[in-house]
Amino acid sequence: MLPLSAAQAIAAIEAGELSARELFAFYRERAQADAAANGDGLNCFTWVSEEDQDPTIAGGPLAGVPLAVKDLFCAEGVPSQSGSRILEGYRPPYTATSVARLKDAGATLLAKTNQDEFAMGSSTENSAYGPTLNPWDRTRVPGGSSGGSAAAVAAGLAPWALGTDTGGSIRQPAALCGIVGLKPTYGAVSRYGMIAFASSLDQAGPLTRDVTDAALMFERMVGHDPCDATSLQFPEPIGKPTAERLDGIRLGVPAELRAPAGDFADAEVEPGVRDAFERALKLAEELGASVHEISLPHAPHALSAYYVLAPSEASSNLARFDGVRYGMRAPGATDLLDMYTRTRHDGFGAEVKRRIMLGTYALSSGYYDAYYGSAQRVRTKIAEDFKTAFDSVDLILTPTSANVAFGLGEKTANPWSMYLSDYFTVPMSLAGIPAISIPCGLAVPGQGAGATQSGGERGSSGQPDGGSSRQSLGLPVGLQIAGPAFSENRLLDAAHAFEQALGFAEGAARA
Amino acid sequence: MRRAAHRIGAVIDREEVLHVARLARLALSEEELEPMARELSAVLDHIAKISELSLEDVPPTSHVVELTGALRPDEPRPSFPREVALEQAPAVGGDGFLVPSPQA
Amino acid sequence: MPEDATTLSGGAAASGRPGSNGAGPALEPVIGLEIHVQLATRTKMFCGCELSFGEPPNTRTCAVCLGLPGSLPVANAKAVHFGLMIGLALGSELAPRSIFHRKNYFYPDLPKGYQISQFDEPLCLGGRLGDVRIHRVHLEEDAAKLIHEGESGRIHGSDASVVDFNRGGTPLAEIVTEPDIRTAEQASEWLKLLRVTLRQLGVSDVNMEEGSLRCDANISLRPAGTDTLGVKTELKNMNSFRFIERGIKAEIERQRKVIEGGREVTQETLHYDPASGAISSLRSKEEAHDYRYFPEPDLLPVAIDEQMLAAAREAMSELPAERAQRFEAELELSSDSAQQLAYRSELGDYFEAALAAAVDPPAPAQALANWVSGDLLARLGDGEDPVASRVEPAALAALVGLVAAKQISVGAGRQVLDKLIAEGGDPAAIVEAEGLAAIGGGDELAEIVAAALAANLDAAERVRGGNAKAIGPIVGAVMRETKGRADGGEVTRLVNEQLGI
């Protein structure tokens, strides 16, 4: 049995070719093998089901298809640690709404996936449980923070996975692992039970092998949740994407996110990625779309605003980890203050501490207006930029990431270089609009185009066994498509048309 | 407005790092202090780019959701049994969560 | 908050000495109050846990009020409704849109590391109650309860505390006054008016001993007649009206001594110990708090629509001041009577229940008011609620009716009331059983009067001669004979009649 997409698995189960139990056992074995391989595996998982079958299987439209879930989603009785030492072994007494909804629809809980601690990072190197490796090249990162989810799906260790995106944490790892990742409209999916990073930005979404699966999972997640006051009723049902063409669709390409320049040249798109992106634009025209250069004047400032807002909210969200009610407590404290400060010192990793410090500073007396207040105003301008843009175009295209998967340890020494990974994804997060990343070919790192495919030809990406032979073939490039709030159906349809034309869907890496 | 406004992009020094760490209840060892000050300063330096924008008349955005809050009806829902509430606590005393006394 | 108490030297005990010692200009106290009121909702502010009334520790908690990772708050509509009612009662401006903020600080009774409160966009702004202006009213969540060593036998070790999260998340309305209060007595009187107002609204149990009404006072002194504001101190959590009065007095005295001693008052938070009368400083162990308020991203702004406003208006019961006015205007009670009854809602309720009782002969309103706040309360004890007594409102009404119709005398009425308080029952039956019915109208009383005149010829002669006061011995004799059941007025009438006056 080859790894299947969820839709394929459902079809096989419904046709009686496969039982849900066999499917679960197949993936559980693969996931277990990766978890047991320690240093020889990809380290995608922080927990894998010990049962042969999910004991809570409910039946339903998802027919028992196994689901891998990012560690930060609470699942009752299952370790939910958000990649942090401070929550080591924490088993919550309740289940996140989005997980519960997927299970109610018939998904089964296969595994929890590795992530950057509290979703802070773009490489999954910030996990207290060790880095996850990119299945295309094990010397490289899978992106982050939902790196475990992306790598597991790319490697066929799970049919699909649930992730979260605050500034790019679904889209960027999806791009770097060559799969599909959807960040929904803010409020479309309940955040209840997601261990929070930045509340005004966090959204749950699917990481899948193809666009059809993304729609299938998203359909079962959306909707108002009485437990999340910021969640909304989605205005229309989520349909199965079927489009093959882009006729009449106006696509906007923001100059600021095509070729960052001047002060923002740090975010420059590497040649291979640029080539793949430009080819995607040509393809779009071939499919009947019109491509327009547009401007999002404040987009280059999004990263700065984001690195004020997200750490500020995080500094407050992470105050609850105080060693009192759950999680770790540093032993031998002499008094309350000592207990607090040592627990948090020992329990949080370096990047989390950095962001707590940054956020605490930005909110502190005398700095609020200069940092938090200004960042909120930039956020307003960015949202306005998008509104204006969507007056003249239907969807916006950008590269998902300036680069293909980078090497382990390459960006850990310089926080800002890591933060730049989110340059293309953060503007949409601040505006709360939906965006999807789909694979759009391969590129050789740091160079011009590699062995990328375009057009209707089915791509072959082969085995990601690590080592330099992979690099000569190239690594996945992500195409980001963004739309106005609640335009997910349009977005998925457009992504589907690209996907069919690019023919990359079958090309996922395998461990 | 309500708080004295500092200029953005100020480099954060050792003393400020210590002050902020105390607010955040984070112990920082002597070796961690200097790198923290340096890294924060570097990030703040990048963030300072937003001070070039003129934002005086721009309203702040706290939420992108253009709605007002759904309220909850005043209807009881079951609470946890005490064992569940206390199950994950690092230290339990009697029927509650044991902590070093704030008055100690 | 991590604070240690340090007893302040100089003027810890209240001397009770009024006014200044004459050196320099007289100093005038300036007092503002901050009142936290637990709202009488069924469930907590942001979760569905029922409010706790002495349940065993940690049995009223959930993911939200324990601050478990991933949990989210959702505001209780009833708490907002109660907040609006308070705003309406205080004549506040109700914000069409208000915002919750996070107030960040670490303490074991604060599960999330922040309190969800309101900051610069509260639910209600401005207003007035009695002679004190209201600054604002906002909603927030209560902290949990920290049981310190010594308060529980089960805690071992001298340096540990135990947290009970049952109370954590209880909805609070925080009411902040302008600094319009000038004396400790005024503070306590005003707080009583606020309490009765809130009780009347039904938004809170307003019980200071149980902590559902808590009061802090901001106190400063300034030269009388100026409108500068001196350095203020905040006196925390005085849990009875008596302590509030004493605490404020003590702090005023302390500040007076500091200023008159040529020193300066330090801005700080103080704790009043009612047992010793000492005021101590809750000095922070570290630098001043920096709460890092920012808009709560988990909650959207609360918008008050017409429907919510209408519901709040609809739910408003009559407030004490309005009730007093109605008693005066519609029932023609004296203004003293009207206030006495209206400002103590339980008296007002009892009075109105008695008034509504269909008794024959009817009880006039003013007479009934006098009996409630006079004879009845004097017998029950001043703090008592007559509803809790054996005297049914209808029984009191019947009694007052009998007296008013002169079917029994006032004295006999008092005897009936004694009996009602002791045993309850029906006044008519008591009158019957005790033979207290007035001897009125008929020949019986006329014969007794004739006999009394015959026995007091001197007095009768003087009355006839125009000395009205001389009637005393005659009436006395009648009363002796009738054991007080005769109506004084009727006796006088008969005396005059028989003497041909």
Ligand SMILES: [Mg+2]
């Ligand atoms: Mg308060």
Ligand SMILES: [Zn+2]
């Ligand atoms: Zn609760």
